[in-house]
Amino acid sequence: IEQKYGTTLYLTGKGTRLFEKALLEQNITWHDFFQKARQYRGHLTRLDIAINDKWGLLDMNDLVKAVQEKRFWSKSKSYAVHGNVDDGWTVNFGKSPFVIRAYDKRKEQASKGFDTDVQNRVELELHQDKAEYVIDEWFDQHNNKTLTEITFDILYTYLWFTDNPIEEKLLKADRVRDTIESSVEPMPAWLLLTALGHKMKFVRQPKEQSIERIEKWVLESVVPSLAVLKKTGHWAEVIEAMNNAELSSEQQKLVKATMINAITQANQKLTINFEKPKKRYQEI
Template sequence: RSFAIHGNNQDGWTANFGKSPFVIRIYDKQKEQEQKGLETSIKNRVELELHANRAEQVISEWFENDNLVEYSLSILYTYLWFVDEPIDEEELKGTHVRERYIDSLKTMPAWSLLTSLGQSMKFVRKPKEQSVDSILSWIMKYVVPSLEVLKKTGHWHEVIEAMDKANLSPEQEKLIKANLVNAIT
């Protein structure tokens, strides 16, 4: 019902289907990574952006049935469908014949291929190991501009106070100790 396409040939195209709390996003992952100076073998990417209840449903399905791939693909099948023929809006509006009409439409081969290949995918959680250098790089790129705004608007002292009161996780404490050991040696 709602979609937006933005981008260009140089930077790549992004298509968003739906609105928050539920968006299906398809974009040129290779061009996105090239702009960051990185390489990837992934050409295009399909993402589900979920918030609130939708996100909780997916997490519940993952924990209860360890079936995230099939569940995610069922979301794609339910909410996004590319067909190789014009859609008759009047037929689509009919409440009793809607499902029968949808089932009669011929799915676009590329969409069938994507969704069938998706069945063989697996979701794997591999947390990235952080380093002090990666944290510093991220802060410099994404946080420093916002800190500058706070400094120039008189809120810098609040940031310093919050840092002094921050509770660090065990992983963060380990990073500090490892960095101190490296500095001493």
């Protein structure tokens, strides 16, 4: 019956990059952040981990063909193929609470008008207990594994591609994974990806804020809520809150840099002298 209060933090890909900037300013790593969240009884409802293939190790056409020809083994019997050659393929293995997804990241971004140096991406989408399991493993001081090692251990355990079709009798063996590995050659590209996996790094890519990015976010995400407040008579409180808001040092630097840039541009276009007068004078 008692009302419980809490906060939900939902981060998109771009949001994660901006949030990392805030963490960096406080000298906090993701590991530190999750530990702090646990101290306040926080828990994960979803965790996405992306493995970026920037070298073109995988060929999505080959991966789709392998699925169609039953040249793969997955712990989950559920899988689905979406897309096409022109727009890019997406292959899903499993369903909530755990999905492994491989797709053509470059074509996916191109369809949105963006460019990227990532050619393909393999994602682990984990919900509830599966997401908490990854963090538990990361915090476990006994195994002392990095997040990258944990990620590839999971990938290796749940999914494997082969060079030849897998016979039905092998899929029914007691130790399916071991039997397949000992009798069917692996797909070279998938073997290479998983082998190189433990040499990959967990990368943070904090993005600097800009006035343009803030404005775009406000226009897309905040303006509708502000319109509600304005139409219901709460606009004065919003203005007062903005006037009294305390800016961080980074935000103050951003404001100062923007003002200096505006003054410089205005000075160039209008030939107005914005410099402080060096001497006092009186009108005659």
